Amino acid sequence: MFETAELGHKLDKAIYRQEEPGLRQALLEAQYELKQRSEFAVVILINGVDGAGKGETVNLLNEWMDPRLIQTHAFGAPSDEESDRPRMWRYWRALPPKGRVGILFGSWYSEPILQRVSGDIKAARFEQENEEIVRFEKMLVHEGVLLFKFWFHLAKDRQKKRLKELEKDPRTRWRVTDADWEHFKHYDEFREVSEKSLLKTSSAEAPWVVIDGEDTCYRSLTVGRLLLAGIRKRLDQPDSRVMAIEAAPLLPPLDKLYLLDRLTLNQTMEKADYERELEAWQGKLNTLSRHPAFTKRSVVAVFEGHDAAGKGGAIRRLTAALDARQYQVVPIAAPTEEERAQPYLWRFWRHLPRRGRLTIFDRSWYGRVLVERVEGFCAEADWMRAYAEINDFEREMVENGVIVVKFWLAIDQDEQLKRFNEREQIEFKRFKITEEDWRNREKWGQYAVAVHDMVDRTSTSIAPWTLVEANNKLYARIKILKTLCKAIESALAAPKGERNG
Amino acid sequence: MFETAELGHKLDKAIYRQEEPGLRQALLEAQYELKQRSEFAVVILINGVDGAGKGETVNLLNEWMDPRLIQTHAFGAPSDEESDRPRMWRYWRALPPKGRVGILFGSWYSEPILQRVSGDIKAARFEQENEEIVRFEKMLVHEGVLLFKFWFHLAKDRQKKRLKELEKDPRTRWRVTDADWEHFKHYDEFREVSEKSLLKTSSAEAPWVVIDGEDTCYRSLTVGRLLLAGIRKRLDQPDSRVMAIEAAPLLPPLDKLYLLDRLTLNQTMEKADYERELEAWQGKLNTLSRHPAFTKRSVVAVFEGHDAAGKGGAIRRLTAALDARQYQVVPIAAPTEEERAQPYLWRFWRHLPRRGRLTIFDRSWYGRVLVERVEGFCAEADWMRAYAEINDFEREMVENGVIVVKFWLAIDQDEQLKRFNEREQIEFKRFKITEEDWRNREKWGQYAVAVHDMVDRTSTSIAPWTLVEANNKLYARIKILKTLCKAIESALAAPKGERNG
Structure with a gap:
């Protein structure tokens, strides 16, 4: 799952600079049309390893597009109102309405993965949670949500290098926390558990996209193009909503006994x-x-x-x-x-x-x-x-x-x-x-x-x-x-x- | 303010039993009409001394009326989401929409009164908060809210008696908490501070009603009758919304300099x-x-x-x-x-x-x-x-x-x-x-x-x-x-x- 994202993808800055203005404009255009028609919502999940550009991408998307039509939610420790209710409640309350873009930083994947890495839940439970996620996302898609799932990846040595770089620069030092280094210690387990989750949950309705997080130009343009293509496709085919597979009709009991x-x-x-x-x-x-x-x-x-x-x-x-x-x-x-x-x-x-x-x-x-x-x-x-x-x-x-x-x-x-x-x-x-x-x-x-x-x-x-x-x-x-x-x-x-x- | 509520009002049980069915029916009727027309909301504040029947009255109202059209909110310690925002936020989120009845148990009066009794705020601050409440309630009334403010009172010796009675009965013992006895110690200060607040905030738009809490029949029927009369009056005079006093019109600057x-x-x-x-x-x-x-x-x-x-x-x-x-x-x-x-x-x-x-x-x-x-x-x-x-x-x-x-x-x-x-x-x-x-x-x-x-x-x-x-x-x-x-x-x-x- 992560191999291709470890190839060390790079994009020439000149190409990025050339493409960016047109991409921005097209994204804005798509966003206004999305709002005007208000037929479906766009949900973007941002997950992956620390230092792979998750936060920067979220900020970039807010810069490229019109932030007035974006709702960004980051999921840290739950509030007391949230932890007093079923686990998914906080995600339901963060869903964007039709016509809007919702960026979920963290999302319903973080908790099961981190709990599995730390050993708080067993393999069977982890398996079950992944299955639940598949069904939940299937429901979202059937309800008309356009769902993007981005996983930002970095190979182990590159993550280490990246965290050190960020720490060295006084302007970015604040972004590296103790938790980041703590997570790094468990890189291998994290990679293994994440891969399992991604494989399980990459469905036809809601596939994962793993993005090599190392090169900013490559990463940003990849996300931008994917978003644009996805939103445009849906806008241009008003009936492209995933068609439910027609089930065989229900039949009344043969003896009419209800x-x-x-x-x-x-x-x-x-x-x-x-x-x-x-x-x-x-x-x-x-x-x-x-x-x-x-x-x-x-x-x-x-x-x-x-x-x-x-x-x-x-x-x-x-x-x-x-x-x-x-x-x-x-x-x-x-x-x-x-x-x-x-x-x-x-x-x-x-x-x-x-x-x-x-x-x-x-x-x-x-x-x-x-x-x-x-x-x-x-x-x-x-x-x-x-x-x-x-x-x-x-x-x-x-x-x-x-x-x-x-x-x-x-x-x-x-x-x-x-x-x-x-x-x-x-x-x-x-x-x-x-x-x-x-x-x-x-x-x-x-x-x-x-x-x-x-x-x-x-x-x-x-x-x-x-x-x-x-x-x-x-x-x-x-x-x-x-x-x-x-x-x-x-x-x-x-x-x-x-x-x- | 509290003298008349210490007269020891009583109502014969027979009278209560005779009147209750008709009152219930009329309240239900008013409630359904309120819902159907959805022209205004009813807000009922329940405040007063412990043991004076506040909780019982809230439960009774929910029993008399259709609980599906009532929203009851009790305000204890704020949640972390609430304490992270301006003080009035929790009350705004508890307001009922038009067509519904909202019962606020506690309300925006509790905090300033208790803080003043405990000495956490000074007299000037307390004064200011009361003035703010007056303006807030005036706004609610102008926005069409029908506001009832009930204060349940008990004289000091009767409160003591009441708490003891409740404690003696195993079925009601749970209702008397340490906080209740702690409050009782400060009965005199509480009475004095409450009276100040009530006097300050009993406005033409939103007058207080002090209710003698001792006798259940008297107390319940008083509240029921007041509610019915208030809701009926508003329903029967569709334009009885408090008319804003027409202010003198604004005039443009004489020299037309903007x-x-x-x-x-x-x-x-x-x-x-x-x-x-x-x-x-x-x-x-x-x-x-x-x-x-x-x-x-x-x-x-x-x-x-x-x-x-x-x-x-x-x-x-x-x-x-x-x-x-x-x-x-x-x-x-x-x-x-x-x-x-x-x-x-x-x-x-x-x-x-x-x-x-x-x-x-x-x-x-x-x-x-x-x-x-x-x-x-x-x-x-x-x-x-x-x-x-x-x-x-x-x-x-x-x-x-x-x-x-x-x-x-x-x-x-x-x-x-x-x-x-x-x-x-x-x-x-x-x-x-x-x-x-x-x-x-x-x-x-x-x-x-x-x-x-x-x-x-x-x-x-x-x-x-x-x-x-x-x-x-x-x-x-x-x-x-x-x-x-x-x-x-x-x-x-x-x-x-x-x-x-």
């Missing part, structure tokens, strides 16, 4: 039993939320279900047991303008709770495989890939200590009709019923298929679906509270799922 | 001198940005000016001297949907830099008194009050260690015409010239008046305007670099402007 049909929706629960159980489980939930071990964990609870299935009421029975300072309920409606300029999952990532807290989603990322699928708001290829993306998202949470619970509240068509009619009678509930609810009702069968496939493909051992028979509201509320309590209880009892300490 | 007329726009600068000075000042800026003292400070640089005055070019000469990891350029265009749902200054607060960093605004909050004034995008009362709000905003920054520099780049009409024509010739610069630029040009005189008033009213000793004669781009760039360097240099030499540490 998951929801198997539920006994009419469960019984006496009012008196309900009152007693409600108090008991709310008390339990309150105790769990104040458990010392809970300060290291967090909860993400997802509520999905038929319209009028009682999500709001169930959520309120749950929050009533909690301290309002500890939870946030996030109702998911149409995405805002800022959310539409980002990959699909961005608007859920932004709401993830800090440790010790709970976020309750009233509707969620499952909209992609429910309403968006049924209504045709996105292409089949988009919702088909969403199953795997969602599983990755939830695994990322669970591995970082988040307790994920997911509820589907199921009622039948008669019960729904009864509730719709009731809502229209009651003044203050009229806000809750819209034209859209009546329209969705006509697609009952299509939703049944979508729910069936959703549960089939996203009910995992780490984040299982709980189907809630909800014709009887009292029964449903108790089942939800109980399920949540048990999930928290078993998570607090188990060794922490978190991988980073 | 600030910009006094500038000698054609300055000279030889190319060779420029190259030499550019290198020198960029080197200086680079050194300053790496000065150890700079890690405790930050820079906010504002660029305003005529269209085509050379803002972009000047910004690039500045960023070229900096490490890209350290700065962010924020171009200000039309606000996004999320920004439009917030008070005007929200979209600038969100971009303020952490310590050790620079944010460069290409156009800024001055849009309010420039383009919005000239084009009539906002009412006269709105841009008239903006001068004072902007001065408050900038003072808040400076007092927290931010170095604020502001540039107006001035060219004359002939120079602008020349540049417009040039831009239309050059392929990649065509993106930079729009219909709007030509239209703005026709309003040259109106902009001259607006700039005159702007400088007149917002050039303060702590955040002065620098007028830049920009017919000669080289001269302008050097003047800007030099001014910025001197501002940073003198700030780093001076004792820290910050007040909290």
Whole structure:
């Protein structure tokens, strides 16, 4: 992987000087067109060995292009708000919106590589993280992001020489830190581990480009040309977005037996039993939320279900047991303008709770495989890939200590009709019923298929679906509270799922 | 202020039980209407003495109303991202958008009161902070926020009794912390300081309501009724937004002599001198940005000016001297949907830099008194009050260690015409010239008046305007670099402007 970058590439300064002005102008032009059309975002990852010109390149790109349309993020030690959330949260919040260029200095590669070099993670874990990165980048590319991954390389003897040169010059001395020399000591391990990571993660969608960092002219012009060619190509072929491979279509079960049909929706629960159980489980939930071990964990609870299935009421029975300072309920409606300029999952990532807290989603990322699928708001290829993306998202949470619970509240068509009619009678509930609810009702069968496939493909051992028979509201509320309590209880009892300490 | 809340108010439980269901329903109804119309946000501040039912009330409100439309924020110790920015930043980021209810548990009152009680700040400083709060809340109200300020009170002996009761009951013991007893020791000082603050900050726009915290029924129903009456009143009188008092109109100077007329726009600068000075000042800026003292400070640089005055070019000469990891350029265009749902200054607060960093605004909050004034995008009362709000905003920054520099780049009409024509010739610069630029040009005189008033009213000793004669781009760039360097240099030499540490 690094051999060709150790050939000692060089470029004549005269050639550089001749080409630079035209390149700059063309890059600027591409950048303004990118902004004006705002159809996709450009993400540039800058990684590699110290002294190979990473920082200089980032600065050069900001000089060549219009810095007003570039967002540069360097990832050092995470802030406390960042380390309180799943590992990838800080990268999601740094993604540029459509029309902009984002330069990520460090990126999601630095941590696994450095942790592997220092022996903090084992080979299997390292392998797994690389696979996760491949899937994450695939998702970005499918969401329309134009991704460049630059690795700046220097052979061992050249790195040593370079660091010494920088140290000798008083103007550049500050750039060589103790950490740089510390890293140098581990050059060989670093090279070996990096190479493994690069090989694993150089995919068709997001290939690595290794750049010989020694000669400034060579390095700069290589990066500049690659960027220009990549952005221009995408701009000139408006439909050059990586086409999803068309998967074979999903087929309904041959016997037409759907998951929801198997539920006994009419469960019984006496009012008196309900009152007693409600108090008991709310008390339990309150105790769990104040458990010392809970300060290291967090909860993400997802509520999905038929319209009028009682999500709001169930959520309120749950929050009533909690301290309002500890939870946030996030109702998911149409995405805002800022959310539409980002990959699909961005608007859920932004709401993830800090440790010790709970976020309750009233509707969620499952909209992609429910309403968006049924209504045709996105292409089949988009919702088909969403199953795997969602599983990755939830695994990322669970591995970082988040307790994920997911509820589907199921009622039948008669019960729904009864509730719709009731809502229209009651003044203050009229806000809750819209034209859209009546329209969705006509697609009952299509939703049944979508729910069936959703549960089939996203009910995992780490984040299982709980189907809630909800014709009887009292029964449903108790089942939800109980399920949540048990999930928290078993998570607090188990060794922490978190991988980073 | 607290006497009436020490009368020992009580409410019969039967009355409470009778009224509660109707109140809940009416609150829910109001909440859904608030959401549907999304015309204003409701902010509820919860402050007062420990044990007076603050937490219980917050939980009750979340139970009574729909928690999906409420955002509750408790303010404990600031996170590192928060303490790295001006004091009010954490409150700005917690403001609810239009259509939502935000409950702020703690709020901007807690810190000054506790600091005054502990003697960390002097009386004069405390006084000043209260005045700042008054102006801040006035701004919120003018921006359409419906603000409730509840102070929960308990007489000294009752507080002691209450804390003891809570401690005795195993179910509530956890709620009494050492800090609560520590606070209790200072009850008298706390009462005295709080009363001063409440008296100072109980304004016509945002009056305090002191609530006797002893009796749960009395306390809860009082808060509920007040909220309902307040929200309903505003909903039922769509135009009940506090009307700005119409100020006397601004008059142009009698002799028609405007600030910009006094500038000698054609300055000279030889190319060779420029190259030499550019290198020198960029080197200086680079050194300053790496000065150890700079890690405790930050820079906010504002660029305003005529269209085509050379803002972009000047910004690039500045960023070229900096490490890209350290700065962010924020171009200000039309606000996004999320920004439009917030008070005007929200979209600038969100971009303020952490310590050790620079944010460069290409156009800024001055849009309010420039383009919005000239084009009539906002009412006269709105841009008239903006001068004072902007001065408050900038003072808040400076007092927290931010170095604020502001540039107006001035060219004359002939120079602008020349540049417009040039831009239309050059392929990649065509993106930079729009219909709007030509239209703005026709309003040259109106902009001259607006700039005159702007400088007149917002050039303060702590955040002065620098007028830049920009017919000669080289001269302008050097003047800007030099001014910025001197501002940073003198700030780093001076004792820290910050007040909290």
